[in-house]
Amino acid sequence: xxxxxxxxxxxxxxxxxxxxxxxxxxxxxxxxxxxxxxxxxxxxxxxxxxxxxxxxxxxxxxxxxxxxxxxxxxxxxxxxxxxxxxxxxxxxxxxxxxxxxxxxxxxxxxxxxxxxxxxxxxxxxxxxxxxxxxxxxxxxxxxxxxxxxxxxxxxxxxxxxxxxxxxxxxxxxxxxxxxxxxxxxxxxxxxxxxxxxxxxxxxxxxxxxxxxxxxxxxxxxxxxxxxxxxxxxxxxxxxxxxxxxxxxxxxxxxxxxxxxxxxxxxxxxxxxxxxxxxxxxxxxxxxxxxxxxxxxxxxxxxxxxxxxxxxxxxxxxxxxxxxxxxxxxxxxxxxxxxxxxxxxxxxxxxxxxxxxxxxxxxxxxxxxxxxxxxxxxxxxxxxx
Amino acid sequence: xxxxxxxxxxxxxxxxxxxxxxxxxxxxxxxxxxxxxxxxxxxxxxxxxxxxxxxxxxxxxxxxxxxxxxxxxxxxxxxxxxxxxxxxxxxxxxxxxxxxxxxxxxxxxxxxxxxxxxxxxxxxxxxxxxxxxxxxxxxxxxxxxxxxxxxxxxxxxxxxxxxxxxxxxxxxxxxxxxxxxxxxxxxxxxxxxxxxxxxxxxxxxxxxxxxxxxxxxxxxxxxxxxxxxxxxxxxxxxxxxxxxxxxxxxxxxxxxxxxxxxxxxxxxxxxxxxxxxxxxxxxxxxxxxxxxxxxxxxxxxxxxxxxxxxxxxxxxxxxxxxxxxxxxxxxxxxxxxxxxxxxxxxxxxxxxxxxxxxxxxxxxxxxxxxxxxxxxxxxxxxxx
Numbered sequence: 001x002x003x004x005x006x007x008x009x010x011x012x013x014x015x016x017x018x019x020x021x022x023x024x025x026x027x028x029x030x031x032x033x034x035x036x037x038x039x040x041x042x043x044x045x046x047x048x049x050x051x052x053x054x055x056x057x058x059x060x061x062x063x064x065x066x067x068x069x070x071x072x073x074x075x076x077x078x079x080x081x082x083x084x085x086x087x088x089x090x091x092x093x094x095x096x097x098x099x100x101x102x103x104x105x106x107x108x109x110x111x112x113x114x115x116x117x118x119x120x121x122x123x124x125x126x127x128x129x130x131x132x133x134x135x136x137x138x139x140x141x142x143x144x145x146x147x148x149x150x151x152x153x154x155x156x157x158x159x160x161x162x163x164x165x166x167x168x169x170x171x172x173x174x175x176x177x178x179x180x181x182x183x184x185x186x187x188x189x190x191x192x193x194x195x196x197x198x199x200x201x202x203x204x205x206x207x208x209x210x211x212x213x214x215x216x217x218x219x220x221x222x223x224x225x226x227x228x229x230x231x232x233x234x235x236x237x238x239x240x241x242x243x244x245x246x247x248x249x250x251x252x253x254x255x256x257x258x259x260x261x262x263x264x265x266x267x268x269x270x271x272x273x274x275x276x277x278x279x280x281x282x283x284x285x286x287x288x289x290x291x292x293x294x295x296x297x298x299x300x301x302x303x304x305x306x307x308x309x310x311x312x313x314x315x316x317x318x319x320x321x322x323x324x325x326x327x328x329x330x331x332x333x334x335x336x337x338x339x340x341x342x343x344x345x346x347x348x349x350x351x352x353x354x355x356x357x358x359x360x361x362x363x364x365x366x367x368x369x370x371x372x373x374x375x376x377x378x379x380x381x382x383x384x
Numbered sequence: 385x386x387x388x389x390x391x392x393x394x395x396x397x398x399x400x401x402x403x404x405x406x407x408x409x410x411x412x413x414x415x416x417x418x419x420x421x422x423x424x425x426x427x428x429x430x431x432x433x434x435x436x437x438x439x440x441x442x443x444x445x446x447x448x449x450x451x452x453x454x455x456x457x458x459x460x461x462x463x464x465x466x467x468x469x470x471x472x473x474x475x476x477x478x479x480x481x482x483x484x485x486x487x488x489x490x491x492x493x494x495x496x497x498x499x500x501x502x503x504x505x506x507x508x509x510x511x512x513x514x515x516x517x518x519x520x521x522x523x524x525x526x527x528x529x530x531x532x533x534x535x536x537x538x539x540x541x542x543x544x545x546x547x548x549x550x551x552x553x554x555x556x557x558x559x560x561x562x563x564x565x566x567x568x569x570x571x572x573x574x575x576x577x578x579x580x581x582x583x584x585x586x587x588x589x590x591x592x593x594x595x596x597x598x599x600x601x602x603x604x605x606x607x608x609x610x611x612x613x614x615x616x617x618x619x620x621x622x623x624x625x626x627x628x629x630x631x632x633x634x635x636x637x638x639x640x641x642x643x644x645x646x647x648x649x650x651x652x653x654x655x656x657x658x659x660x661x662x663x664x665x666x667x668x669x670x671x672x673x674x675x676x677x678x679x680x681x682x683x684x685x686x687x688x689x690x691x692x693x694x695x696x697x698x699x700x701x702x703x704x705x706x707x708x709x710x711x712x713x714x715x716x717x718x719x720x721x722x723x724x725x726x727x728x729x730x731x732x733x734x735x736x737x738x739x740x741x742x743x744x745x746x747x748x749x750x751x752x753x754x755x756x757x758x759x760x761x762x763x764x765x766x767x768x
Contacts, residue, residue, distance in 0.1 A: 069686075324468060
């Protein structure tokens with residue numbers, strides 16, 4: 001099951017709210033999705049993800065899950081939902097990006113990608129068809145096609161070639177999805193999203209957005225952004241791409257997790273985003289506040305009996321002082337990273353609530369401006 | 385407030401059940417106390433300690449808390465209970481043992497101990513009086529006197545000297561406790577336990593047990609056991625000491641956490657014990673089961689869809705398979721250590737429930753024999 005209903009539209013931007021309906025429940029958009037790469041959001045209990053953080057969807061990663069635990073275990077468990085005991089929607093990235101960022105040795109050819117595991121150097125091959133099959137085994141509610149990412153600095157010829165392969169793979173992914181029932185006796189369980197590429201070339205971005213939008217996908221991801229380009233380029237190429245992606249379907253920008261990028265995406269009508277930043281920063285003691293990122297290890301927190309963020313509803317903010325959090329990080333206590341991770345994910349959930357409310361009340365752009373002005377008043381750092 | 389009521393007695397051993405009443409609630413004994421050295425039981429939320437693990441008391445450590453967060457912060461927070469948001473009883477060890485095991489440089493003299501911090505090498509001094517005062521600042525429900533531990537291999541002369549100092553310090557601790565109200569305007573909040581020493585010399589153990597028992601302490605700890613001696617010596621010197629410690633007061637053996645030592649202690653009429661082993665082993669993937677310690681990293685768990693332990697009520701056992709736990713540890717996911725820590729503490733809580741029931745039903749020694757026979761059937765390791 002998959003349905004996307006748009007529920008409100010901002011007048012001064014492309015921002016919109018909506019609801020995605022899936023077999024594992026509803027997802028209210030725009031939504032920030034916590035990342036559980038190998039079937040666990042680092043440092044966070046699933047119960048807390050549901051009950052405290054109120055996550056409506058989490059991510060897994062096809063590349064990582066394929067390597068560990070491996071398909072035999074996922075198959076035996078009946079998929080990732082039961083393996084990790086999570087009954088809400090799961091989105092899986094295709095693994096294309098991870099092969100490029102993690103694997104030391106890889107070779108792209110028309111058929112697929114050969115690569116070596118970053119864990120043990122073992123040799124593997126992904127094809128678009130295989131990646132559809134793996135996500136069927138995982139049981140993803142939202143699955144991604146295999147794609148090739150072109151970071152800034154890749155020349156036009158190579159970017160064009162990568163884009164053309166990505167488009168061909170998108171078609172092959174659809175064909176695999178649609179023939180899975182006749183091939184295996186079981187229809188594809190998930191909802192396959194296409195991925196727009198085109199690197200940092202305006203015409204290629206437009207071409208890719210139109211090509212992928214024209215294909216039979218229930219949703220569209222914009223890939224190849226937030227991969228090392230300047231913020232100006234991120235804003236520019238996001239806008240160029242988003243303007244050409246069909247507005248009727250859910251739109252996903254992969255790998256963004258800072259508040260400025262998230263709000264920029266929302267104003268371009270993006271509905272879904274994810275990033276490991278929230279939990280990674282948390283494990284190092286850096287947490288979101290309305291006044292910027294707060295480093296809990298800073299000595300200024302040592303005797304501060306206030307919460308991390310006044311408006312936050314998380315366990316850390318409702319039960320502990322900054323002084324206690326500071327102490328936990330100074331002592332390298334696991335509880336510090338656990339509480340900070342829960343805080344960051346709760347903060348982003350609540351930020352999305354505020355974003356959705358602002359859109360519903362047709363004041364998103366002023367919300368965005370006010371929010372970012374306060375957040376970046378001191379360069380994005382909360383030194384109070 | 386402090387009251388100890390004995391509720392049942394085993395016929396064939398010294399094992400007994402009881403209830404300790406404190407300002408922060410009741411503790412049913414025999415009890416295993418989770419260790420929260422610096423104000424956090426590693427990898428475990430306080431909420432889960434209360435609601436899932438059902439801990440009725442946790443430990444803190446005077447040496448560690450004095451160094452970090454430090455007394456100024458504990459004072460500002462109004463004590464450790466509010467600093468770490470824990471409203472049940474807290475017991476603090478005096479720090480004597482930690483100075484001996486952690487500090488590189490230390491000097492004992494009649495007045496106290498000079499030592500260097502294991503964190504930054506800074507120089508400090510503990511006296512019996514100061515340790516009482518620190519535990520007043522911490523707000524411990526059960527506090528320990530400063531003592532000197534004599535591990536095996538220390539000669540008789542040195543052990544005797546250490547014991548004599550320990551006894552003198554015990555008297556001074558009582559004097560400090562009793563004069564605190566006149567000195568500071570506030571009576572000592574906690575309940576100060578004496579500590580028996582005497583090393584591995586029968587006559588000294590007996591002498592120390594009698595001397596400390598005769599002093600005005602509401603409870604007695606047996607120190608200097610499980611500090612490197614053989615299991616035979618542990619059993620021997622525990623029995624010798626326990627036989628001479630007053631039977632009317634709560635009796636505490638410090639630093640034991642394996643099931644054979646715990647049950648040996650219970651059969652000698654010991655009511656309280658603590659150890660970091662449960663959470664430390666958990667972080668390395670080793671968990672308690674009725675069939676011995678199970679190493680979750682072993683390949684045999686890879687495809688095992690059963691729980692860690694059939695009878696266990698913890699989150700890991702009720703929601704996840706061994707295969708998932710194995711996967712988490714193979715991937716170094718924090719959630720592995722979190723779930724395993726909760727399991728080990730829940731397991732020990734439930735073991736204590738079984739122990740208390742066996743004592744109430746006057747069959748503790750047969751329970752102990754049956755339990756240990758199964759636990760050690762394969763050398764204490766669960767290889768299934």
